[in-house]
Amino acid sequence: DTQMTQSPSTLSASVGDRVTITCRASQSISTWLAWYQQKPGKAPQLLIYKASRLENGVPSRFSGSGSGTEFTLTISRLQPDDFATYYCQQYDSPYSFGQGTKLEIK
């Protein structure tokens, strides 16, 4: 099974900051990687798939990059609505999730 490891587990930042979350796969998954945002009590929301493709309706301040085993999610200018938990997911074989990164207000 492919293991997904996210870092950091918690990230403190301010509105307007640029932040980056990293996700590493235990084996190559090409670009079969998605990112989700989840807020308390809600289902996850898809942000990015195929490592860098923005889901319809997702603001352009979100971007993804990477291939193989190393991936990043970048939020260019944090907005108040962005404080949430973020998960990466590989869909190469067939699915597994990272443990999550909680983005907190500094």
Place this chain on the structure above:
Amino acid sequence: QVQLVQSGAEMKKPGSSVKVSCTASGGTFSTYTINWVRQAPGQGLEWIGGIIPTYGAPKTAQKFQGRVTITADESTSTVSMELSRLRSDDTAVYYCGRTIQAYYFYPMDVWGQGTTVTVSS
């Protein structure tokens, strides 16, 4: 617009089984993968398994093999997930999610509202 509606909260005893359903409306059902993902209190997301209704054969995470049954009923556009031999650490919110593209295990862009399953003696 596709919507997924899940069955209601369940309270179960250890050793029993639970069956959670997910009914789709407003879009194509048979060719899109419906997956089950759970989230224990304060924990992350965990994939349980999924099914493409028109194919019928589900895929399940190794951890749940032998304990989970996932079925699809095309006549009612419903996918069900039954988890047996429940333990206290099966207490979680269970979500169903539909993939962004048909015929493959792709990411999920439509989700049910979640079903809370509590396992307690």
